[in-house]
Amino acid sequence: xxxxxxxxxxxxxxxxxxxxxxxxxxxxxxxxxxxxxxxxxxxxxxxxxxxxxxxxxxxxxxxxxxxxxxxxxxxxxxxxxxxxxxxxxxxxxxxxxxxxxxxxxxxxxxxxxxxxxxxxxxxxxxxxxxxxxxxxxxxxxxxxxxxxxxxxxxxxx
Amino acid sequence: xxxxxxxxxxxxxxxxxxxxxxxxxxxxxxxxxxxxxxxxxxxxxxxxxxxxxxxxxxxxxxxxxxxxxxxxxxxxxxxxxxxxxxxxxxxxxxxxxxxxxx
Numbered sequence: 354x355x356x357x358x359x360x361x362x363x364x365x366x367x368x369x370x371x372x373x374x375x376x377x378x379x380x381x382x383x384x385x386x387x388x389x390x391x392x393x394x395x396x397x398x399x400x401x402x403x404x405x406x407x408x409x410x411x412x413x414x415x416x417x418x419x420x421x422x423x424x425x426x427x428x429x430x431x432x433x434x435x436x437x438x439x440x441x442x443x444x445x446x447x448x449x450x451x452x453x454x455x456x457x458x459x460x461x462x463x464x465x466x467x468x469x470x471x472x473x474x475x476x477x478x479x480x481x482x483x484x485x486x487x488x489x490x491x492x493x494x495x496x497x498x499x500x501x502x503x504x505x506x507x508x509x510x
Numbered sequence: 511x512x513x514x515x516x517x518x519x520x521x522x523x524x525x526x527x528x529x530x531x532x533x534x535x536x537x538x539x540x541x542x543x544x545x546x547x548x549x550x551x552x553x554x555x556x557x558x559x560x561x562x563x564x565x566x567x568x569x570x571x572x573x574x575x576x577x578x579x580x581x582x583x584x585x586x587x588x589x590x591x592x593x594x595x596x597x598x599x600x601x602x603x604x605x606x607x608x609x610x611x612x
Contacts, residue, residue, distance in 0.1 A: 368515040370523060370577050372590075374530070374570075376562050381541050381555035382602055383534075388586065390515045410515070410586055412593050416602040419538055420545030425603045431589040440597075446605065 365391045383417040388431070409433070422447045437463045516580030522573040529566040533558075 368390035375384050389411040400406065409432040416425050424445040429438055440460040448454045514523040537558055544554035581587050 367513065369512040370514050370519070370581075371526065371530075372574075372577060372581065376555070376559040378556040378559040379552050381545065381551055381558065384600070384602070386599075388515065388581065388590070410584075410589070412590060414599040417538075418602060419541030420551055421605065422542060423602075423605060427597075427599055427603070429593055429597070431586055431593060434589055434593065442603070444603075 365393060367392055381419050383415075385415045385417075387413045387415075389413055389428070406432075435464065437461065514577065514580070515584070516577065519573065519576040519580055522569065522576050526566065526569045526573040529569055530562075533562050533565055 366389050368388075370388045370390075371385060372388055373384075373386040376382075377384070391409045391411060392407055393409045409430065411428050412431050413426060413428040415427075416423070418424070426443040428441045438461070440462075442456075442458045444454075444456045446454050446456075514520040541551075541554060541558070544550040578587075581590065
């Protein structure tokens with residue numbers, strides 16, 4: 354399972370790094386935490402809007418339990434996780450002497466609270482920009498008027 | 511074998527991966543057999559955990575310090591910390607309830 358990448362069907366995974374690994378001295382369960390780097394083909398509007406890039410990173414945690422012969426792999430996106438998360442869980446468990454059950458689930462969550470703060474922030478920024486620009490516009494026009502007035506004054510004393 | 515996210519860490523990553531792989535090669539089968547009783551399981555697990563640290567501990571430390579810097583340079587450390595805070599995933603995921611046959 355640690356050799357899942359690179360594989361010819363998942364060419365988008367370009368780097369694999371183990372960042373933590375423990376072998377439990379009681380249970381023999383191996384826990385591995387890895388960071389996978391992917392080349393993603395995100396729609397251009399997503400990249401533009403969310404400021405992502407072609408490189409996306411994923412955190413992956415796996416447990417290998419020799420006693421129950423269960424393997425679970427959970428992964429979640431690190432890139433763009435401020436907007437949404439996608440939890441994927443894969444499990445291999447023995448069904449019989451010759452069969453393995455494979456289950457896969459995914460949970461996608463948009464961070465609504467953050468969306469709201471982002472929307473609030475955008476709104477605030479827009480209001481501020483308006484205030485600044487309105488101020489500038491007003492004083493700018495005042496200058497124009499003053500110049501006109503002064504010019505006329507000079508022309509006909 | 512794949513690359514590290516940082517080219518500087520790739521040689522250490524490959525060294526560490528092959529160390530782990532050769533340790534793991536001999537691990538699983540006896541572990542499955544030893545897993546039948548909790549006593550033999552604990553004895554075997556302790557022995558193999560020690561062996562892993564002995565064999566791969568040094569290269570792991572080297573690789574770890576390299577990759578930690580690379581992770582930080584790419585701003586992934588804060589994202590990683592956030593993900594860990596939200597879901598530490600330090601405990602094995604419990605088995606699913608038996609599937610209902612349809």
